[in-house]
Amino acid sequence: MLDYIQDLSQSFGVNSDMLFLSGIAIGTLILYYGVVGAFAKPDPTRRRMRAGRGDMAQGSDGSLFHDEDNDPTGMLKAFVPSSRQERTKIAKRMRQAGAHSKNAVRNFYFVRTFLGIILPAIFIALNFLPGEIILPFRLERIAGNLNAIQSIQIITFLIATGFFGPSVWLSMRIKSRRTEIEQALPNALDLLQVAIEAGMGFDAATSRVAHEMSRVAPAISEEFTILQLEIQAGKDRDRAFLEMASRTGVEEMSSFANVINQSVQFGTSVSDALMFFSEKMREDRELRAQEMANKLPVKMSAVMAALMMPTLLMITLMPVVIRWINVM
Numbered sequence: 001m002l003d004y005i006q007d008l009s010q011s012f013g014v015n016s017d018m019l020f021l022s023g024i025a026i027g028t029l030i031l032y033y034g035v036v037g038a039f040a041k042p043d044p045t046r047r048r049m050r051a052g053r054g055d056m057a058q059g060s061d062g063s064l065f066h067d068e069d070n071d072p073t074g075m076l077k078a079f080v081p082s083s084r085q086e087r088t089k090i091a092k093r094m095r096q097a098g099a100h101s102k103n104a105v106r107n108f109y110f111v112r113t114f115l116g117i118i119l120p121a122i123f124i125a126l127n128f129l130p131g132e133i134i135l136p137f138r139l140e141r142i143a144g145n146l147n148a149i150q151s152i153q154i155i156t157f158l159i160a161t162g163f164f165g166p167s168v169w170l171s172m173r174i175k176s177r178r179t180e181i182e183q184a185l186p187n188a189l190d191l192l193q194v195a196i197e198a199g200m201g202f203d204a205a206t207s208r209v210a211h212e213m214s215r216v217a218p219a220i221s222e223e224f225t226i227l228q229l230e231i232q233a234g235k236d237r238d239r240a241f242l243e244m245a246s247r248t249g250v251e252e253m254s255s256f257a258n259v260i261n262q263s264v265q266f267g268t269s270v271s272d273a274l275m276f277f278s279e280k281m282r283e284d285r286e287l288r289a290q291e292m293a294n295k296l297p298v299k300m301s302a303v304m305a306a307l308m309m310p311t312l313l314m315i316t317l318m319p320v321v322i323r324w325i326n327v328m
Helices: 002-011 016-039 044-053 074-078 084-096 104-128 148-197 202-212 218-232 237-248 251-266 270-327
Strands: none
Touching: 084 104, 084 148, 084 237, 104 148, 148 202, 148 218, 148 237, 148 251, 148 270, 202 218, 218 237, 237 251, 251 270
């Protein structure tokens, strides 16, 4: 195919290298304008018109915020799934990972699609196209020592890596953020209790805790800040706390939301509820540590048995084997 293109370009008096570089330039230009058009912000005039109709004030579910996983339009249909259930699932996972931007869902799908295409494309370009076109020096090609099946296997592996790599990263990010929130939550509750006992209101105390913990625990500071912004925007306190628990995906955060909601609902002391809940969390953490310590001897015994059993068999059976060899 490349030979045919070169012959065709030479028949028109066009250098094949210049033709190839022109194709790359045109493809890059098309990709650039496509991405810019997909991620461009809406026109200010249209945004004011939607605001006048009240579309900017309420989402489809009556909330004060837009749903970030709305139906894709235009170029977004190429890499964003049309299933609303799938988009909602990824949007929840992105929030649990700390990505709260409006375009987090489509950015995730775009990166996954881009990596799934660019990784095998780089492999093909570096190994099958003329080296003088790709790089100023001649590259020693890997594909020269590979057959067609091996090349297809490598390309398939690169596609799978680019497509599923962001999902693996997202899972690791969610796990890391949950661990950070679980470790910092008792200290945050103690600081919140101290601020309330000092005479501050609950909202002011929450904002102060978010500010004080922005360096040592940025994840929980971010969640408390979002909580206060939603409450100030007019969202119900109960719903704001429950959505914070859903964003983090931490069981202790769900219990914290229920404790605060019940304390406000029944008129009990928030400070006492926070102190009791903080102590309970520390006790649960200690019990989990003791459970892990109690499991350790059982796990060690299995490993020791697996390592010692071959040696014991050799010690006990080797004399019998030697005597049997001498007799035979």
